[in-house]
Structure formats: C-alpha cells, structure tokens
Amino acid sequence: MFIRTFVRKTGALFLAALIVLSGCQAIGGLDLNKALSETFVPKAMEGSVSLVLDLDIDESQAAPEQLPILKLLDNVEFRFDTLKVESAERMSAAGALVVAKRNIPFTLFGDKDKVVFQVDGAKKPIVIDSATLNGQADAVEMNTNGFVAEMLKKLSAPDLSRSIVSYLIKQLPNPSKVSVTNVSEPVHGETVSMFKLHGEVDGTQLLPLAKQFLLNMMKDDQALKELIGQVYDALQPIVAAELEKATVVPGMGAVDTQNADYTDGIGGAFGDLLEPGTGVLAPLMNGLQSIWNDRETAIEVIHTEVKQVLVIATVGLASIGTEGQDTLSEVFGDTTVAAADLYFDHDLQLRKANAALTIMPKMASNDGVSAVHLTIASEFWSINGAVKADPIDTSAGSLSLTTDTKMIDVLLNLERNSAAFKLLKDDLQVTRKQIYLSMANGEYEAGTTQPFIADDVAMAPTRFLTEKLDAQVEWNDRTRTITVTDPLTGTTILISPDSRMAKVNGVDVNMGHETMIVNDTSFVPLRFIVTTLGGKIEWVDQDRMIIIIKE
Numbered sequence: 001m002f003i004r005t006f007v008r009k010t011g012a013l014f015l016a017a018l019i020v021l022s023g024c025q026a027i028g029g030l031d032l033n034k035a036l037s038e039t040f041v042p043k044a045m046e047g048s049v050s051l052v053l054d055l056d057i058d059e060s061q062a063a064p065e066q067l068p069i070l071k072l073l074d075n076v077e078f079r080f081d082t083l084k085v086e087s088a089e090r091m092s093a094a095g096a097l098v099v100a101k102r103n104i105p106f107t108l109f110g111d112k113d114k115v116v117f118q119v120d121g122a123k124k125p126i127v128i129d130s131a132t133l134n135g136q137a138d139a140v141e142m143n144t145n146g147f148v149a150e151m152l153k154k155l156s157a158p159d160l161s162r163s164i165v166s167y168l169i170k171q172l173p174n175p176s177k178v179s180v181t182n183v184s185e186p187v188h189g190e191t192v193s194m195f196k197l198h199g200e201v202d203g204t205q206l207l208p209l210a211k212q213f214l215l216n217m218m219k220d221d222q223a224l225k226e227l228i229g230q231v232y233d234a235l236q237p238i239v240a241a242e243l244e245k246a247t248v249v250p251g252m253g254a255v256d257t258q259n260a261d262y263t264d265g266i267g268g269a270f271g272d273l274l275e276p277g278t279g280v281l282a283p284l285m286n287g288l289q290s291i292w293n294d295r296e297t298a299i300e301v302i303h304t305e306v307k308q309v310l311v312i313a314t315v316g317l318a319s320i321g322t323e324g325q326d327t328l329s330e331v332f333g334d335t336t337v338a339a340a341d342l343y344f345d346h347d348l349q350l351r352k353a354n355a356a357l358t359i360m361p362k363m364a365s366n367d368g369v370s371a372v373h374l375t376i377a378s379e380f381w382s383i384n385g386a387v388k389a390d391p392i393d394t395s396a397g398s399l400s401l402t403t404d405t406k407m408i409d410v411l412l413n414l415e416r417n418s419a420a421f422k423l424l425k426d427d428l429q430v431t432r433k434q435i436y437l438s439m440a441n442g443e444y445e446a447g448t449t450q451p452f453i454a455d456d457v458a459m460a461p462t463r464f465l466t467e468k469l470d471a472q473v474e475w476n477d478r479t480r481t482i483t484v485t486d487p488l489t490g491t492t493i494l495i496s497p498d499s500r501m502a503k504v505n506g507v508d509v510n511m512g513h514e515t516m517i518v519n520d521t522s523f524v525p526l527r528f529i530v531t532t533l534g535g536k537i538e539w540v541d542q543d544r545m546i547i548i549i550k551e
Contacts, residue, residue: 029180029195030180030195030197030344030348031348032169032197033166033169033170034166034348035195035197035344035348035350036165036169037162037165037166037169038162038348038349038350039350040161040162040165041158041161041162041165042085042087042088042156042158042161043085043383043384044085044086044087044382044383044384044385044386044387045083045085045380045381045382045383045384045385045387046082046083046084046085046188046380046381046382046385046387047080047083047085047378047379047380047381048079048080048081048082048083048188048378048379049079049080049083049376049377049378050077050078050079050080050376050377050378051077051078051079051374051375051376052075052076052077052373052374052375052376053073053074053075053076053077053372053373053374054074054075054372054373054374054375055070055073055074055075055369055371055372055373056360056369056370056371056372056373057070057071057074057368057369057370058366058368058369058370059368061365061366061367061368062367062368062369063367063368066367066368067368070368070369072099072100072427072428073099075098076097076098076099077096077097077098077099078095078096078097078098079095079096079098080093080094080095081094081095081096082094082095083095084387084388084389084390085387085389086387086388086389088156089111089112090110090111090112090389091109091110091389092107092108092109092110092389092390092391092392093107093108094106094107094108094390099423099427100423100427102419102420102422102423102427103419104119104120104121104419104420104423105119105120106118106119106120107390107392108392109389109390109391109392111389112130113129113130114127114128114129114130115127115128116391116392116394116398117392118392119414119418119420120418120419120420121414121415121417121418121419121420121421122399122413122414122415122418122420123413123414123415124394124396124397124398124399124413125392125393125394125398125399126398126399126400126401126410126413127394127398127399127400127401128400128401129400147238147242150238151235151238151239154234154235154238155231155234155235157234160230160231160234163227163230164227164231167223167224167227170216170220170223171213171216171217171220172209172213172216173209173212173213173216175199175200175201175205175209176201176205177198177199177200177201178197178198178199178200179197179198179199180195180196180197180198181195181196181198182194182195182196183195183196183343185343185352187343187351187352187379187380187381188379188381190381192343192345192351193345193346194343194344194345194346194351194352195343195344195345195346196341196342196343197340197341197342197343197344198339198340198341199339199340199342200337200338200339200340201337201338201339202333202334202335202336202337202338203328203329203331203332203333203334203335203336203337204329204332204333204334206332207317207320207325207328207332210317211314211317211318214310214313214314214317215314217310218307218310218311218314221307224303224306224307225299225303228299228302228303228306229295229299232295232298232299232302236292236295236298239292240289240292240293243285243288243289243292244289329362330361330362330363331359331361331362331363333360333361333362335358335360335361335362335371336358336359336360336361337356337357337358338355338356338357338358339355339356340353340354340355340356341353341354341355349380349383350380351379351380351381351383352378352379352380353376353377353378354375354376354377354378355375355376356373356374356375356376357372357373357374357375358371358372358373359371359372360372399413406470407424407430407431407470408431408470408487408488410424411424411425411430411431411488412487412488429551431470431488431550431551432549432550432551433468433469433470433535433548433549433550434547434548434549435468435469435547435548435549436545436546436547436548437450437451437460437526437545437546437547437548438450438543438544438545438546439451439452439453439458439544439545439546440544442544444518446519449461449464451526451546452523454513454516454523455513457512457513457525457526457527458525458526458527458546459513459516459523459524459525459526460523460524460526460529461521461522461523462482462484462495462515462521462522462523462524462529463522465524465526465529465530466484466529466533468548469486469529469530469533469535469548469550470486470487470488471484471485471486471487471533472484472485472487473485480496480497481494481495481496482494482495482496482497482515482522482524483495484529484533486533486534489533489534491504491505491532491533491534492504492505493529493532495511495515495522495524496515497514497515497517497522498514498515498517499514499515500512500513500514500515502528504532509528509532511524511525511528512525512527512528513525526546530548530550533550534550534551535548535549535550536548536549536550537549
C-alpha cells in the first residue's frame with residue numbers, strides 16, 4: 001500500500017505535469033500517447049531520482065520569525081541514489097536528505113503492509129504500518145478501507161491503468177513549445193539511443209490548455225463511454241458485492257449488522273442509515289443496486305453524471321472574468337515556467353527525465369519568497385527486469401510510528417551527534433514548547449486542567465503539566481512517590497505527596513509548596529516543575545494567562 005501511495009501521489013503528480021508539457025499528438029516519429037501511457041503502468045525497474053528545492057528569499061518582506069525557516073528550506077535536496085522497484089507493492093531505496101547544510105543518509109524499504117526507514121544515526125529502524133500511512137484513524141476510512149483498497153488495486157491494474165491514462169493524454173492539446181529529437185545519452189553508464197521529448201509551458205498557457213482539455217473530453221464522447229465501460233467491468237463485482245452487503249431487501253428483513261463483512265464496508269460506515277423502516281438510505285441503496293447490476297443502464301448513468309461534471313467545469317473556467325484572470329496571472333504569469341526533457345528508448349520506455357519548475361509570482365507582497373525553483377533529475381534501467389528490493393532487518397527491534405508517537409520518541413531514537421538529531425533539535429526546534437494556561441479567577445475548578453492558586457503559589461495537575469513538557473511521570477504505589485523524568489536531559493524529580501521538598505537528581509530542593517491531592521489528582525507547584533525542566537514562565541495580567549516556554 002505504501003508503494004501505491006508513493007507512486008500515485010508523487011509519481012503521478014510529476015508525470016502529469018510532464019504530460020501537460022508534451023501534449024498528446026505524435027511528434028517526430030514518437031507516439032506520445034503510447035510512450036506516456038506506458039510510463040504510468042507499474043513495472044519492475046531500477047533507477048535514481050533527485051529533487052532540489054531552491055528559494056529566492058526577499059528578506060525585506062519576510063517576517064522575522066519566518067526568516068530562519070525560509071533559510072532552512074533554501075537549497076534542500078532529496079535524492080534516491082539507488083531505487084529498486086520490485087513490483088507496485090514492493091520497493092527499496094538508498095539516498096540522502098540534504099537540508100541546512102546537513103547531509104542525512106537513509107535507506108528505506110516498503111511493501112503493502114509497511115514502510116521501514118533506517119536513518120543514519122538512528123539506534124533502531126523506524127516502521128510505519130499501512131494503516132498509519134493511509135490515515136485510517138477516521139472511522140469511515142477504517143470501515144471502508146478494504147473496499148477502497150480493492151477498488152484502487154483494480155484501477156491500477158496495467159491494462160486499465162493504461163486505458164485511463166491513454167484516454168486523458170489523448171484529450172490534451174500540445175503546448176506551443178514541444179519538440180522531439182533523436183539523441184544518444186548515457187543512462188547508468190550505458191549510452192542509449194533515445195527520443196528526446198522537450199516541452200515548455202508558462203503560466204499564461206495553463207488556463208487556455210485547461211479549457212481545451214475539457215472541450216476535447218466532451219467532444220470525444222464515444223471514447224469516454226468506452227472508458228467508463230472498462231472501469232465498470234473492472235469494478236462491477238466489487239461494488240456489486242458491497243451493495244449486496246449493505247442493501248435491505250423488502251420482505252427479507254435487515255442485513256446482519258454484526259457481520260464482519262457488513263461492518264468492514266459501506267454498512268459499517270453508514271450504520272443506522274441502512275436499517276429497514278428507519279434507515280433513510282435503504283431505498284436509495286436498493287435503487288443503486290438495481291442500476292449497478294444492469295451494465296447498460298449503469299454505464300449510461302455514470303456517463304451522464306461525468307458529462308455534467310465536465311459541463312460545470314467548462315462553464316466555471318469560461319466564467320472567469322478579467323478580474324479573475326488578473327488574479328491568476330499574478331501567480332501563473334509568464335514568469336512561472338515549467339520545462340522538461342523526457343528520454344524514451346525505442347521500446348518507448350522512459351529512461352531519463354529532467355524537469356524544472358519556476359514559480360515567480362508578480363505580487364506586491366510575497367511573504368519573503370520572491371521565487372520557488374524545483375528541479376528533478378532521474379534515470380531508469382533494468383526495466384521489467386528481475387529486480388529485487390532490499391529489505392531492512394528489524395529483528396533487533398524498531399521504533400513504530402503511530403498517531404500516538406511523540407517527537408521526543410523520535411529524538412530519543414537518534415544519536416545526539418547525528419545530523420538528523422541536530423536538524424530536528426537545533427534547526428527545526430521540534431522540542432520547543434509554548435503552552436498557554438488560563439488562570440481565570442485562580443480558584444480550583446473540578447474537571448479541568450487549569451491551574452489554581454494555593455497560598456500565592458500556582459498549582460497545576462502533575463501529569464498534565466509534565467507530559468505537556470515532554471517529560472514522563474510515574475506513580476509508585478509502594479513508596480507513594482511521584483517520579484518525573486525528562487528523557488532528553490536525564491533530569492529526575494522525586495516528589496512525595498503532602499511534602500514541599502523534592503529531590504532533583506538526588507538533591508533536596510524546596511518546591512515552594514507541598515504537593516496537593518484533590519479529587520484523586522495530584523497538583524504540583526507550576527513554576528518549580530517548569531523551571532526544573534528547563535522552561536520559563538511569562539504572566540499576561542490583562543488576560544490572566546500563564547505562558548510556558550521551553551526551548
């Protein structure tokens with residue numbers, strides 16, 4: 001699943017931009033439609049890829065707090081020195097991230113279940129499973145994930161993927177600057193005879209190209225209907241089965257809402273809405289099932305809906321007035337330029353690609369960035385060969401990243417002298433905390449985490465405060481003591497209830513007030529905890545607000 005996500009979101013975006021540059025018509029003996037369609041079909045291969053981001057920084061317009069980040073993002077390089085794609089679901093790579101003059105080598109391995117990173121300076125590999133990668137914390141996504149994943153698998157099958165891309169490419173008009181020449185270029189140390197496709201487009205051409213693209217799609221009605229038929233044939237069994245699980249048949253009673261098949265699909269996502277009698281979606285689902293199971297009717301309905309969307313989009317683009325076009329031209333003017341050189345061998349396989357994008361808005365205010373430059377260079381070889389990805393060994397342990405993982409956990413997995421640690425801690429300041437706590441009237445309020453005043457000392461919930469500061473807190477029931485530990489600095493604080501004395505790294509320190517237990521929750525002197533853990537406190541009197549800052 002990771003590979004599909006990576007290829008779909010990154011590769012497709014890159015290649016889509018190249019398609020816009022090259023158009024669809026055959027040029028110089030190169031069948032662009034066939035060549036570009038093949039590029040989108042998943043295949044085994046090896047390669048190398050580099051992306052470089054450069055910023056033209058206008059310090060006079062940059063906010064002081066933004067300038068360090070802008071300088072950090074200037075001249076960032078991300079590269080795969082070696083890329084091995086075994087299949088659409090299995091790949092590995094070795095490369096480096098270069099940012100803030102820090103070089104961070106890494107290796108990665110991905111399959112349908114997970115992606116594993118080994119970063120230079122990391123004590124253990126980092127593992128992210130497919131559920132986390134795809135953001136499945138959302139209940140609807142969790143319930144429909146199997147259904148959606150199966151549909152995506154069908155849509156990415158080589159034949160159907162080729163048909164979809166071929167149709168879209170066919171509708172694209174050629175930009176004004178496009179050419180094909182025969183060249184011999186080195187690829188992975190081998191000189192290869194290739195077609196070189198060169199294309200350029202600036203921002204002023206994007207709106208006319210988009211209008212013509214939509215117009216071409218509406219004109220080529222038969223091709224659109226044929227494509228919808230191919231998509232229908234691929235998805236019909238999956239969608240039919242899903243509708244069957246979620247449909248209530250009159251006179252047959254309700255579906256089994258406890259059945260795993262039901263809860264894993266549409267039924268689990270929409271629950272009570274499908275119940276007979278009270279389920280408002282039940283009649284609709286019955287109607288959808290009837291339409292979907294009739295191929296001719298289903299294709300006609302889908303075709304009609306797609307045509308309506310195309311009409312709405314066409315009208316929307318056509319209705320952009322002078323004011324709207326002026327606004328667009330501020331960003332997408334003649335100073336925003338994309339150019340690409342694509343190299344295809346005589347089997348129409350993409351072997352090399354170089355692209356450059358410059359975004360230079362003509363705006364009075366640029367927020368400190370007058371231009372953005374992105375350059376991409378890549379080579380590919382061993383296409384459709386016996387390529388094997390290189391797994392990363394996690395038998396000695398790993399750090400699993402989940403939605404609950406904190407940045408402090410990532411830092412603790414890195415050696416302190418490593419470039420990755422210094423980038424996160426020093427340059428990006430990921431441990432910096434700025435916490436706002438309202439004091440209101442200063443009195444204790446049950447069920448809240450806000451501080452209160454006791455004997456002129458601000459008291460705060462122990463666990464809430466310490467965890468906000470990335471510290472760990474433990475309660476020892478035998479000794480009835482609280483231990484607070486800063487895992488990054490090693491500072492330990494030993495606190496006893498009803499005592500104003502604490503031990504900081506073994507040394508007795510007066511906290512200024514004894515620990516308090518209120519409604520089974522312990523409260524500690526706020527200033528003592530914050531300053532001991534390396535933070536500082538600011539008081540905003542007019543708002544009765546405490547601001548805690550920890551670098």
